Amino acid sequence: MTLATSLLSAAIILWLPEHQRGQRTWVNLSAAIIKILLVGWMIARVAEGQEDTFEFTVVEGVSFILRADSLGIMFAALSSLLWLCTTIYAIGYLEDSPNRKRFFGFFSLCVASTLGIALAGNLFTFIIFYEMLTLSTYPLVVHRGNQKALNAGRIYIRFTLTAGVVLLLGVALLHHLAGDVTFADTSPLEGYLETHSGLLMVIFVLLVGGLGVKAALVPLHGWLPRAMVAPAPVSALLHAVAVVKAGAFGILRVVYDVYGITLTSELGMTLLLVVVASITIIYGSVRALFQQELKPRLAFSTVSQVAYVVLGASLVGPLGTIGALAHLLHQGIMKVTLFFCAGNFAEELGIHRIDDLNGVGKRMPLTGIAFTIGALGMIGLPPTAGFISKWYLGTGAVEANMPLIVGVLVVSSGLNALYFLPAIHRIWFRCGPAHGVGAWPEERRLGRLETHGWLLWPTVFTAVLSLLAGLLAGLPFSPLDWATRVANTEYLP
Known part of the structure; x- marks a missing residue:
């Protein structure tokens, strides 16, 4: 129901005529408020130790799973609250702009994708919404329609679709090795350490590499500063709510829920994450220092700041x-x-x-x-x-x-x-x-x-x-x- 709120609002907004500004605003704000209330209800249930799950089998051995656990609800709460703020901001920012229907329709699809990522219960479900996020944010990046925006959009889609292929390859190899690994499993891969340690390392690199593009880890960050040609609400969405956060959140899922911090450390992957995150933190800060325009400076700041999340996950301690x-x-x-x-x-x-x-x-x-x-x-x-x-x-x-x-x-x-x-x-x-x-x-x-x-x-x-x-x-x-x-x-x- 929580996920359907954004999907339904997107459908209604795309159906409404362009000139129906009042109705579109009402749908935007109503859906955002309802989503916050539903996420708040789920937070209360998770705080009481209850986790709601929705699951059905797609094909034998592969399931579509939505699950409200404490990490997913934390990310869902962030995205739903900031969605309301960004929606209000975007209504004022785009008041006299063309193509508002298209913007807010894909804006809602983007938030639906982010919420699906937050509530995904396994990698199969995660990758569906992860790629849906790529496709729904592309029209937002190129919204202005000028040559600079279209060039930025091409770079963005090349980076993110390539990353999706890499991520899908990692998921396929993992499924071949261990079947349908869910985020609720406890240490699902530790039994393969002695016999398939090399393959586990390859899969880890593929998964984190695919996710690292959206997380803007160096050297996979090149799309992010160029995407700053998008309107300010889109920049806020990319950096604070959706794309960059989805990549960082996905890395947390891989480290904590797919591999587990113990196995990640035993494979030596925590050291890899420490090195990549440290380089990204310093590089992003240095590049930000030399930017004379405000939004590019903030973009390189994001490159640096999001890497703190990856760094913390690799420290192997409470x-x-x-x-x-x-x-x-x-x-x-x-x-x-x-x-x-x-x-x-x-x-x-x-x-x-x-x-x-x-x-x-x-x-x-x-x-x-x-x-x-x-x-x-x-x-x-x-x-x-x-x-x-x-x-x-x-x-x-x-x-x-x-x-x-x-x-x-x-x-x-x-x-x-x-x-x-x-x-x-x-x-x-x-x-x-x-x-x-x-x-x-x-x-x-x-x-x-x-x-x-x-x-x-x-x-x-x-x-x-x-x-x-x-x-x-x-x-x-x-x-x-x-x-x-x-x-x-x-x-x-």
């Missing part, structure tokens, strides 16, 4: 596991805030470059505060959500006796500061254009709100949420609390 799961949620909330801010700056004042942010905090104070909160969270300063997950990752590295990883986190946070603090300084401590070429229109300064309410309030809400996730981290059902629940109930002895 604190690293909690840090990885918490950062999956925290990074999504903070990054969607930053892309909302970038969209507000671009739509209201035509600002796309870092050096054009001078004094914008006086003209758009709420958006400036939201950007500051999101940026400080990415750096990892208290009391933001980013501090909480980085603290757990750092202590997890100490627990795992991997001091070099602590160094990676420190260097990365320093680089984060180098590319975010100058933007914050420009926003608050530089003077903006008062007159002449590039001056902001006077009539906009006199408006009651700094930008359209549909754009402003989702930005403020997610900024407050990212701050509260740090301040109230110890409370029940906070992102950290739920990450701890998942780690303790599913993945730790």
Whole structure:
């Protein structure tokens, strides 16, 4: 029923005529609110120890399984909450744009795919929704229809479809070896360690390689910065809710549910993940430092930040596991805030470059505060959500006796500061254009709100949420609390 909400809303939106703006808005918001309520109901059931499962046999030995476990519900909660925020934002952002019906129809399909990934109970079901996500996000990437968008779309589809083939090959080899492995199985592959260790390593590399494209792990990240030509709501969706998060979530499933952390470590694959994640973290931060446009800087920041999730999963310890799961949620909330801010700056004042942010905090104070909160969270300063997950990752590295990883986190946070603090300084401590070429229109300064309410309030809400996730981290059902629940109930002895 939860999955059907997005599918039904997509069908209705694509059926409605283009000019039926009010009806389309009503369908969008109603479906998003209903989905949050249904996911909330599932969270309550999972918290009580109940896991709902839907299953049917496709062919002999292959089943389609939907299962609401604690990890899947955590990802479903993130996607459903941020879907509502992004939907509200997109309604305002695309108010006067053409092809709104197509946009919101595929937008709903994209969220349905993400929810299917979250609730998939085995790799067969996962890969169905994973490829559905690829196909439903392509029209969003090329939405503007100009040559730059079409070129970005071609690169995106080449990367992601190739990754899908690699992932499918890994799933096929795994099925040949062990049959239909479900995420509910306990250590399903440990019995094959002595006889098929080489094949298990090959399959692991294929699975993580296929998933690593969407997770933007180096050197598989090339599509992500180019996809920034898409509208701001799409960028927020790609980075915080859907595509990049789906790749990272899939890697967590492989490490914890398909192989198990013990077998992953025995095969030496945790070391591989540590190396790849560390390189990605530093590389993404360095590249972000040299970007002069705001959205590409945020894109390379995502390359770096999502790798924290993979790094935490490879530390083989409770604190690293909690840090990885918490950062999956925290990074999504903070990054969607930053892309909302970038969209507000671009739509209201035509600002796309870092050096054009001078004094914008006086003209758009709420958006400036939201950007500051999101940026400080990415750096990892208290009391933001980013501090909480980085603290757990750092202590997890100490627990795992991997001091070099602590160094990676420190260097990365320093680089984060180098590319975010100058933007914050420009926003608050530089003077903006008062007159002449590039001056902001006077009539906009006199408006009651700094930008359209549909754009402003989702930005403020997610900024407050990212701050509260740090301040109230110890409370029940906070992102950290739920990450701890998942780690303790599913993945730790």
